[in-house]
Amino acid sequence: MNWNLRHLRAFLCVVQETSVSRAAGICNLSQPAVTQAIARLEKGFPQPLFQHRSQGLYPTEAGLALAARVSRALDRLEEAAAPISPRLASNATMAQLKALIAVRELENFSLAARQLGLAQPTVHRAVTLLEKEANRPLFERSATGIRAGRACRVLADAARLAFAELDQAEMELAEMAGREAGQITLGAMPLSRSFLVSRALGEFRRTRPRILIRIDEGPYEELLAGLRRGEIDFLIGALRDPLPIGDIEQRELFSDDLILAVGPGHPLLSRDRITPEETAGYPWILSRQGTPSRAIFDRVFAGHAQPRSIVETGSTILMRQMLQDSRHIGFISRMQAAAETELGLMVPLSAELPETRRPIGLTQRHGWIPTAAQKAMIDAIVRAAPGESAQ
8 A cells, every 4th residue: 555644644633633624733734635635545445444423533443443553653753753853754755764764775776766666866866855854964975885874774664664564554454354465474493494384374374365474584683683674573483592682572482402313324323322522523514603503502512522514504404415415413403303303314313412492482573563364373373383382
């Protein structure tokens, strides 16, 4: 939907005042302008947003739901824009904020214009108008390019989250009308991809077959950044301790432990019990530095001889293939490797690994309110978690 921020502000005024004339006075608009803004907004939804009565306009259930989302979105913009300029949030347009986000991300006007499908002068003019309103440069310009200043980064991030809130509004009102709209984006770490997400998707699809589901994969830091920008709805996988930043919250669903895995012909399979010293001479396949499983490996093998040959990867497929074709030892989640061990493609070694359990669960933005469809996806994930240890 093509949102108009001025229309949304007028809509909120009408919801609060239940009167077009009073809302027009507060918003410094004419009554016809407010009436037109409400009419254009209602055209974008399958149900009316107001009940027209002799006493005024009263929001419907859909109108109240939209107002709650719009209020959260505009509050984000106000909070970020107020330190820059008191009028910036009320005067900025969606097009200008989208241009700001693209230029901040790509650090180049031409690349930003290409991403938005616009001419480069159009994007440049949009950012220039924001800077004029702010009465200061939002980007630091140099011979090597442009870089967003701190105020610009804060505003761009707030705009992203505001737009995500408006996307949720569309999903919410469609759901209230018995329709499916929008998409759910989740960031899936290796363990969750191997069994948890697939089970949950099967259940979710039985009741909501048409909502687009996007699974984002990658290093935790990238997924976390996408979550905090509003590009990802929630993460599923190994939780972090301590919490990496204060604007997210975690929910543990179950715990899992780690095993040493090898290919079916590995020489260490003939041993009844393996010590760390016996493994040091073999090449290893480990998660990269900074991941919970790598931290556990470093703790368990502290004080012992360290392997000299290491491949770092989060890919179960690559690990499985390398274990088949070599003398490598893999350090992997027991549940993540369950399908491979059942088929005999990976074989756990007989090794005592104390304190290798780690919590698995959900990560989301602090204060995030899921739509009914997003909550249904989360509920399906919770039910797909191992029942004996789910919390």
